[in-house]
Amino acid sequence: MGYLAPELTRTGKPTTSSDVYAFGALLLEVVCGRRPIEVKALLEELVLVDWVWERWRMGAPLAVVDPRLGGAFDEVEVLVVIKVGLYCSAEAPEKRPSMRQVVRYLEREVARPPLVLDEMFATPEFLQEE
Secondary structure, eight states: OTTSOHHHHHHOOOOHHHHHHHHHHHHHHHHHTSOSBOTTSOGGGSBHHHHHHHHHHTTOGGGGSOGGGTTOSOHHHHHHHHHHHHHHTOSSGGGSOOHHHHHHHHTTSSSOOOOOOSSTTOOOGGGSOO
């Protein structure tokens, strides 16, 4: 369920954009070591995308990293993956990147993905610096 883009649950019609959403959920799942829907979690932690976005907004994006890594990870790389995962998981399909853009972000051909600017993914000022 957590891989399904919001519009897919309404229309039932998969698109390349809904595939991008699923890929974003997968990226976040890998970084966090959690499933996209965590049934046994607290209500505010139930949906992985929402939980990660809230931590990002609070200025604590590294708080979502899988604790089983024991702190042994490249912070810059993890932040790129989290940011790309959130970008792919935007609620509005037109706000999501193409897979070509995703690959360019992950391979660091492009400095960083722009953050989605709709209501759910409003960009706090501290996230806009480079």
